[in-house]
Amino acid sequence: MEVRWDYLTPPDFEKLAKEERLCILPIGCLERHGDHLPFGTDGLVCHDICVRAAQKENCVVFPTYWFGQIHEAACFTGAINFKTDLLCQMLEQLLDQIASNGFKKILIVSGHGGNTNFLQYFAMSQLDREVDYTLYSCFAYGEGRFSNVDIWDTERGGHADERETSLVMATVPGSVKLEYQKVPERIMPKCELADLGSRVYTGLWWYDKWPKNVTGEPSAATKEKGEIAIAAAVDDLAEIIAKVKKDTVVPKLQQEFYGKIKEKVR
Numbered sequence: 001m002e003v004r005w006d007y008l009t010p011p012d013f014e015k016l017a018k019e020e021r022l023c024i025l026p027i028g029c030l031e032r033h034g035d036h037l038p039f040g041t042d043g044l045v046c047h048d049i050c051v052r053a054a055q056k057e058n059c060v061v062f063p064t065y066w067f068g069q070i071h072e073a074a075c076f077t078g079a080i081n082f083k084t085d086l087l088c089q090m091l092e093q094l095l096d097q098i099a100s101n102g103f104k105k106i107l108i109v110s111g112h113g114g115n116t117n118f119l120q121y122f123a124m125s126q127l128d129r130e131v132d133y134t135l136y137s138c139f140a141y142g143e144g145r146f147s148n149v150d151i152w153d154t155e156r157g158g159h160a161d162e163r164e165t166s167l168v169m170a171t172v173p174g175s176v177k178l179e180y181q182k183v184p185e186r187i188m189p190k191c192e193l194a195d196l197g198s199r200v201y202t203g204l205w206w207y208d209k210w211p212k213n214v215t216g217e218p219s220a221a222t223k224e225k226g227e228i229a230i231a232a233a234v235d236d237l238a239e240i241i242a243k244v245k246k247d248t249v250v251p252k253l254q255q256e257f258y259g260k261i262k263e264k265v266r
Contacts, residue, residue: 001055001058003016003051003054003055003058003059003060003061004051004060004061004063005023005060005061005062005063006063008060013060013101014102016058016059016060017060017101017102017103018102019058020058020059020060020245021102021103021104021105021245022059022060022103022104022105022106022107022241022244022245023059023060023061023062023098023101023103023105023106023107024050024053024054024059024060024061024062024106024107024108024109024241025062025065025094025095025098025106025107025108025109026043026046026047026049026050026061026062026064026065026109026110026111026140027043027046027064027065027066027068027108027109027110027111027112027115027119028040028041028042028043028044028045028046028047028064028065028066028068028110028111028112028115029042029043029066029067029068029069029070029079029080029112029114029115030043030066030070030078030079030080031070031073031076031078031079031112031213032073032076032077032078032079032213033159033160033164033213033214034160034180034181034183034212034213034214034218035177035180035181035182035214036160036165036176036177036178036179036180036181036214036218037160037164037165037168037175037176037218038168038172038175039078039079040064040066041160041164041168042068042110042111042112043064043065043066043111043112044064044111044168044171044172044175045111045140045141045164045167045168045171045230046064046109046110046111046112046140047061047063047064047111048171048230049109049111049140049141049230049233049234049237050109050140050237052230052234053234053235053237053238053240053241054241056234056235056238056241057238057241057242057245059107059241059245060103062098065091065094066080067080067082067087067090067091068087068110068112068114068115068118069084069087069112069114069115069117069118070112070114071084071114071203072114072203072204072205072206072207073114073206073207073213075207076213084118087118088122088125091122092122092126095126095131095133095135096131099131099132099133103133104132104133104134104251105133105134105135105136105244105245105247106133106134106135106136107136107137107138107240107241107244108135108136108137108138109137109138109139109140109237110137110138110139110140111139111140111141113139113158113159114206116139119137120137123135123137127257130258130261134247134250134251134254136244136247136250138237138240140233140237141167141229141232141233141236141237143236144232144235144236144239145232145233145235145236146229146232146233146236148232149228149229149232151225151228151229152220152225153217153220154186154216154217154220155186155216156216157186157187157214157215157216157217158215158216159210159213159214159215159216160213160214160215160216160218161187161214161215161216161217161218161221162216162217162218162219162220162221162225163216163221163225163229165178165218165221165226166221166222166223166225166226166229167226167229167230168226169221169222169223169226170223170225170226170227170229170230171226171230173223176221178218178219178221181214181218181219183212183214185216185217185218185219186216186217187210187212187214187215187216187217189209189210189215190208190209190210190211191208191209192208193205193208
């Protein structure tokens with residue numbers, strides 16, 4: 001069944017939107033993933049997982065939204081980095097536009113770890129205005145069945161490593177160029193900020209650890225590993241979609257919250 005917003009015809013779109021009332025927004029970023037992976041890695045993998053999951057649990061999938069939070073890697077070629085206020089304004093307006101097409105629930109699915117705190121803050125900030133839809137967000141993979149996939153030959157690095165490279169091999173065949181990966185493996189974090197201790201935070205923590213924006217052992221990646229992991233991530237997300245579609249608690253709490261805000265204003 002076709003679920004992609006950009007592929008659907010108006011009659012099919014209207015039918016699916018009316019029946020399910022849920023739209024998924026895959027969000028990634030454009031950033032360097034070493035020299036061997038494409039800039040769109042996070043969004044490409046995320047969108048593929050979203051489409052496959054939506055085909056299991058019917059809903060509409062919006063085209064990949066590329067403008068996530070990428071301040072920590074803005075120094076690398078290929079990064080597209082917007083100021084925070086613009087990031088929030090664009091995302092807020094996009095959600096309103098999606099909702100205006102008949103959706104009562106929107107699930108943001110992120111494929112970029114750097115979006116996590118941004119999306120959590122963004123979701124809380126949306127409580128400052130009253131809207132006629134409910135907003136949810138989750139990470140595209142990392143827990144559930146995906147976390148139990150035992151196929152990796154190296155320790156996870158978390159970025160452009162064996163796992164993420166395998167995911168891209170399965171999602172966009174032919175896009176990975178391991179011959180470009182020249183950083184000696186296993187790629188370990190530098191951690192020059194370690195003396196500050198774990199309670200002190202700086203926005204340079206990622207750059208301090210990974211000045212090449214690549215981790216682990218990418219050379220151990222294979223398409224076959226990626227396909228197994230993608231399948232697990234799809235099943236996990238399909239389960240989340242089903243729960244979001246059935247959810248009645250968030251809409252109820254949202255209306256209660258709006259009511260109390262109005263009472264407080266009086």
